[in-house]
Amino acid sequence: MADTARRPENRYGNRPTMKDVAARAGVGLKTVSRVVNGEPGVTPETERRVQEAIDALGFRRNDSARVLRKGSTASIGLVLEDLADPFYGPLSRAVEEIARAHGALLINGSSAEDPDREQELVLALCARRVDGLVIIPAGDDHRYLEPELKAGVATVFVDRPAGQIDADVVLSDSFGGARDGVAHLIAHGHRRIGFIGDMPRIHTSAERLRGYRAAMEDAGIPIEDAWMSLGVTDPERVRRAAEEMLTGPSPVTAVFAGNNRVTVTVVRVLAEHRRPVALVGFDDFELADLLQPGVTVVAQDAAQLGRTAAERLFRQLDGTLITPERIELPTRLITRGSGELPPAG
Amino acid sequence: MADTARRPENRYGNRPTMKDVAARAGVGLKTVSRVVNGEPGVTPETERRVQEAIDALGFRRNDSARVLRKGSTASIGLVLEDLADPFYGPLSRAVEEIARAHGALLINGSSAEDPDREQELVLALCARRVDGLVIIPAGDDHRYLEPELKAGVATVFVDRPAGQIDADVVLSDSFGGARDGVAHLIAHGHRRIGFIGDMPRIHTSAERLRGYRAAMEDAGIPIEDAWMSLGVTDPERVRRAAEEMLTGPSPVTAVFAGNNRVTVTVVRVLAEHRRPVALVGFDDFELADLLQPGVTVVAQDAAQLGRTAAERLFRQLDGTLITPERIELPTRLITRGSGELPPAG
DNA sequence: CCTGGATCTGACAACGTTGTCCAGGCTCTA
DNA sequence: TAGAGCCTGGACAACGTTGTCAGATCCAGG
Numbered sequence: 001m002a003d004t005a006r007r008p009e010n011r012y013g014n015r016p017t018m019k020d021v022a023a024r025a026g027v028g029l030k031t032v033s034r035v036v037n038g039e040p041g042v043t044p045e046t047e048r049r050v051q052e053a054i055d056a057l058g059f060r061r062n063d064s065a066r067v068l069r070k071g072s073t074a075s076i077g078l079v080l081e082d083l084a085d086p087f088y089g090p091l092s093r094a095v096e097e098i099a100r101a102h103g104a105l106l107i108n109g110s111s112a113e114d115p116d117r118e119q120e121l122v123l124a125l126c127a128r129r130v131d132g133l134v135i136i137p138a139g140d141d142h143r144y145l146e147p148e149l150k151a152g153v154a155t156v157f158v159d160r161p162a163g164q165i166d167a168d169v170v171l172s173d174s175f176g177g178a179r180d181g182v183a184h185l186i187a188h189g190h191r192r193i194g195f196i197g198d199m200p201r202i203h204t205s206a207e208r209l210r211g212y213r214a215a216m217e218d219a220g221i222p223i224e225d226a227w228m229s230l231g232v233t234d235p236e237r238v239r240r241a242a243e244e245m246l247t248g249p250s251p252v253t254a255v256f257a258g259n260n261r262v263t264v265t266v267v268r269v270l271a272e273h274r275r276p277v278a279l280v281g282f283d284d285f286e287l288a289d290l291l292q293p294g295v296t297v298v299a300q301d302a303a304q305l306g307r308t309a310a311e312r313l314f315r316q317l318d319g320t321l322i323t324p325e326r327i328e329l330p331t332r333l334i335t336r337g338s339g340e341l342p343p344a345g
Numbered sequence: 346m347a348d349t350a351r352r353p354e355n356r357y358g359n360r361p362t363m364k365d366v367a368a369r370a371g372v373g374l375k376t377v378s379r380v381v382n383g384e385p386g387v388t389p390e391t392e393r394r395v396q397e398a399i400d401a402l403g404f405r406r407n408d409s410a411r412v413l414r415k416g417s418t419a420s421i422g423l424v425l426e427d428l429a430d431p432f433y434g435p436l437s438r439a440v441e442e443i444a445r446a447h448g449a450l451l452i453n454g455s456s457a458e459d460p461d462r463e464q465e466l467v468l469a470l471c472a473r474r475v476d477g478l479v480i481i482p483a484g485d486d487h488r489y490l491e492p493e494l495k496a497g498v499a500t501v502f503v504d505r506p507a508g509q510i511d512a513d514v515v516l517s518d519s520f521g522g523a524r525d526g527v528a529h530l531i532a533h534g535h536r537r538i539g540f541i542g543d544m545p546r547i548h549t550s551a552e553r554l555r556g557y558r559a560a561m562e563d564a565g566i567p568i569e570d571a572w573m574s575l576g577v578t579d580p581e582r583v584r585r586a587a588e589e590m591l592t593g594p595s596p597v598t599a600v601f602a603g604n605n606r607v608t609v610t611v612v613r614v615l616a617e618h619r620r621p622v623a624l625v626g627f628d629d630f631e632l633a634d635l636l637q638p639g640v641t642v643v644a645q646d647a648a649q650l651g652r653t654a655a656e657r658l659f660r661q662l663d664g665t666l667i668t669p670e671r672i673e674l675p676t677r678l679i680t681r682g683s684g685e686l687p688p689a690g
Numbered sequence: 691c692c693t694g695g696a697t698c699t700g701a702c703a704a705c706g707t708t709g710t711c712c713a714g715g716c717t718c719t720a
Numbered sequence: 721t722a723g724a725g726c727c728t729g730g731a732c733a734a735c736g737t738t739g740t741c742a743g744a745t746c747c748a749g750g
Contacts, residue, residue: 015496017736028700033738041698058492063472064418065736067409068705075452075473084438084648086431086631093429096455105469107420107452110441124450127408128420147403151360264632271635286431287609287632290616303429362706373730378708386728410706413735 016057025053036061067129075099076313077125078108079118080136087260087283087302088136091158094306095134102314104131115139126153132313134158134306140201142167154316156309160203161326168316168324170309172300174204174282177331178211179218181280181298182256184333186219190254190278190343192227194245196238196266197258199231208258208282227252238265246273253343254278260285267295278341280333289336296339299332361402370398381406412474420444421499421658422470423453424463425481432605432628432647433481436503439651440479447659449476460484471498477658479503479651485546487512499661501654505548506671513661513669515654517645519549519627522676523556524563526625526643527601529678531564535599535623535688537572539590541583541611542603544576553603553627572597583610591618598688599623605630612640623686625678634681641684644677 018032025032027050034042035050042050053059067073076099080088096106107125111118118138122145125133132154140163149155149165157169185193195212198205209230216223226248229241242265245252255270255277257263263281270277281288284299308327315321363377370377372391379387380395387395398404412418421444425433441451452470456463463483467490470478477499485508494500494510502514530538540557543550554575561568571593574586587610590597600615600622602608608626615622626633629644653672660666 019736022700029736030700030702030738031698034699037738043698046698058495060468060472060492060496062413062474062736064409064412064474065705066738068407068413068707068735069737069739071705073409082438083428083441084434086434089429089431089434093427093455096428100454105452105473106454107450109445109451110438123405127405128450129407129409147405150403151405267632267635285631287612287630287636290612291632291635292637364706367730374706375708375731376729379729382708388728391728407706410735411708413706413737414708416735 016059021053021059025049073129075105075130076132077130078134079121081113082110090303091306094303095310098310111138113138134309154313156313158309166324170327173328174207175211177298178208179215182212182215185254192252194227194252194255196229196262235265242266242269257281276344280339293338294336296335361404366398366404370394418474420450420475421477422475423479424466426458427455435648436651439648440655443655456483458483479654499658501658503654511669515672518673519552520556522643523553524560527557527560530599537597539572539597539600541574541607580610587611587614602626621686621689625684638683639681641680
C-alpha cells in the first residue's frame with residue numbers, strides 16, 4: 001500500500017520498462033539494454049528471447065531516462081516569430097532537414113514578436129537541454145542566454161542579430177537588397193518614392209530603411225517625412241498609410257514595401273487605385289508573377305538561411321566551429337513588371 | 346581518476362545541479378527544489394539565499410530528470426506532411442497556441458508524405474514520452490501505434506483518418522466541399538469538367554474525387570476518363586495533365602483542382618491559354634482574390650482544424666474524452682470569378 | 691582433467707530531480 | 721512549564737536508463 005502511494009501519478013498507464021522486459025525474457029537488465037541499442041556481445045538466441053519480450057510487452061525505450069544518463073538530447077530548438085508566416089515555413093523545414101540528417105528532432109515555438117515570450121520559450125528549451133538553438137529573435141537583449149552559452153548550448157541567430165551578446169548570426173543583406181530595390185525604382189525615373197516598413201527596433205526593418213535612405217541619398221533625392229511609414233504592421237493601418245502617401249500633397253509615384261505582408265497589402269491598395277504606381281517589395285511570395293502586373297521583389301532565400309544556420313549549429317556541436325561570425329547572404333532582385341512602371345501623375 | 350572516467354561524456358560543460366546550488370547556499374537539496382518550484386514552506390531569508398546561489402551559478406533545472414521523476418513531459422508532438430506547405434502553417438500555429446495555453450511545448454516533424462518516415466517520427470516522439478500526438482498521417486496503416494495508445498498516449502488524427510485503428514480524427518468535409526464546388530460549375534452551365542487531384546490512396550484526394558463523381562452523377566453527366574488526372578503531383582506533370590484536358594478531343598470547359606498546389610499550377614496554365622476556362626480549387630490561398638479573374642475556391646479552415654484537434658487532445662489528457670470520434674468541419678465556397686465563367690469554345 | 695582466454699551476462703552505481711517522511715525548533719495554550 | 725501542534729529543513733529512495741566491472745560459461749590446447 002505504501003508501495004503504491006509512493007508511485008507518482010503519471011499519464012502513461014505504467015509502461016513496461018527494461019526491467020519488465022528482462023524479467024519476462026529471463027535475462028538481466030543490461031542485456032535488454034544491449035539488445036535495444038544494438039550493442040555487440042549478445043547471442044542470437046538471447047537476442048531473440050529479448051526481442052520477443054519487447055514485442056509482447058510493447059516496450060519502448062524511455063528517452064527521458066536515456067537523456068538524463070547520456071547528457072545529450074539529440075534535439076534542437078527553433079524559436080521564430082510565427083510558424084504561420086509563409087516566410088518561415090521553408091526556413092523551418094530547412095532546419096528540420098539538417099537536424100534530421102544529424103539524427104536530431106526539432107522542437108519549435110513562436111514568439112509572436114514578443115521578447116518576453118521569446119525568452120520564456122528559449123529558457124524552456126534550455127531546461128529541456130536541447131543540444132542547440134536556432135533563434136529568430138524578437139527582443140534585442142539576449143544577455144539572459146549567457147549562462148546557457150557558457151554551459152555549451154550551441155546557438156545561432158537567424159534573420160536578425162543577437163542583442164548585447166556575441167553570437168553566431170546568419171542574415172540576408174537587408175541593407176543592400178533594399179538599396180538595390182530602391183535604386184531600381186530610381187533608375188526607372190522615380191523620385192517621389194514611399195517606404196512602408198515595420199518597427200525600426202527590428203533589425204531587418206532598420207536595415208531596409210537604411211538601404212532606402214542610402215539609395216535616395218546616392219541619387220541626391222531629399223526624402224519627405226510623409227513618404228515614410230514605420231512601425232505600422234497590421235493590414236488596415238498599412239492600407240491607410242499607403243493611401244495617404246498616394247494622395248498627399250506630394251504624392252509618391254512608387255512604393256518600396258519592407259516585407260512580404262506589407263507588399264501584399266500594398267498590392268491590394270494599388271489594385272484599387274486608378275493611377276499606376278510602381279512597387280518593389282522585400283521578400284518574394286507565391287504567385288507574385290501571376291498578378292497584373294507581376295510584382296518585382298527583392299528576394300531572400302529563406303531555406304538557405306535556415307540551412308546555413310542549422311549547419312553552423314551542428315558545426316558548433318562538432319567543435320569544428322568556435323568563433324561567432326556574422327554571415328550575410330545576398331538578395332536577388334526579380335523584375336516582373338511592377339517595379340518597371342514609369343512614374344505617372 | 347576512476348571518478349572522472351565514470352562521468353559520461355556530455356555536451357553541457359557540466360552544468361550546475363540542485364546539489365551544487367544547495368551546497369553554495371548552505372541548505373539541503375530539497376529546499377532548493379522547493380524554491381525552484383515555488384513550493385511553500387521556505388522562509389524568505391532561506392529563499393533569498395537559494396535564489397542568490399541559483400543566479401550566481403546560472404542554474405537551470407534539468408527537465409529530463411524532472412520528466413523522468415514526474416512522468417509527464419508537458420509536450421506534444423505534431424507530425425505533418427511538410428512544414429513549408431502554406432496550408433500547414435496556420436494549422437501548426439493553432440496547435441501550438443492550444444499547447445501553450447496548456448503549458449506544453451510542441452515538437453514537430455515533417456513526414457514528407459512517406460509512411461516510413463511518419464512511423465519513425467511518431468515512434469521517436471513516443472520514446473520521448475510526449476503526452477500526446479497530433480498526426481496528419483501519410484501512411485494508411487497505424488497499427489504500430491497500438492502499444493502507445495494502450496499505454497495512454499493521447500492521439501488525434503487531422504485532415505485524414507487513421508488506418509486500421511480506432512482513433513480520434515478531425516477532418517474537413519472533402520466530399521461535400523468537392524461536390525458543392527463541382528455542382529457550382531455545373532450550375533454555371535459546364536458539362537465537360539476536368540478533375541486534377543493527388544493520389545487516391547490519400548483519403549482527402551479520394552473523398553474529393555468521390556465528390557466530383559457524385560456531383561457529375563447528380564447532374565446526369567457521364568465522366569470521360571480523359572477528364573481526370575489522379576496521383577499527379579509535381580508542377581510539371583500537373584501542367585501537362587491540364588494541357589491535355591484542355592486540348593483533347595473532348596476538351597473541358599472547366600477544371601476542379603483537388604488542392605492548393607494543383608490550383609496554383611492550373612492558374613498558371615490557364616493564364617497562358619487563349620480560351621477562358623472556369624476553375625474552382627479546393628483550399629483557399631493568399632492573393633486568390635487579386636488574380637484576374639479571382640479564383641473561386643472551396644475553403645477549409647486550417648487553423649480551426651488544428652485548434653479542434655489540439656483541444657480534443659487535451660480533453661483526452663484530462664480524461665474528459667474517452668470514445669474516439671470522427672469530426673467533420675464544413676467547407677465554404679468562396680466565389681471570386683473564375684468559377685462563374687460560362688463555358689467557352 | 692585443468693588452464694587460459696575469449697565471450698557473454700548481470701549486479702550495481704550514477705544521471706538530476708521530486709515525493710515521503712521524520713527531526714528539530716518554534717509558538718501557543720492550559 | 722509541559723505538551724500539542726505548526727513550520728522549516730534535510731535524508732533518502734525512486735524514476736528508467738547506461739557505463740563499469742566482475743563473474744559465469746565455454747572451448748581449445750596442454
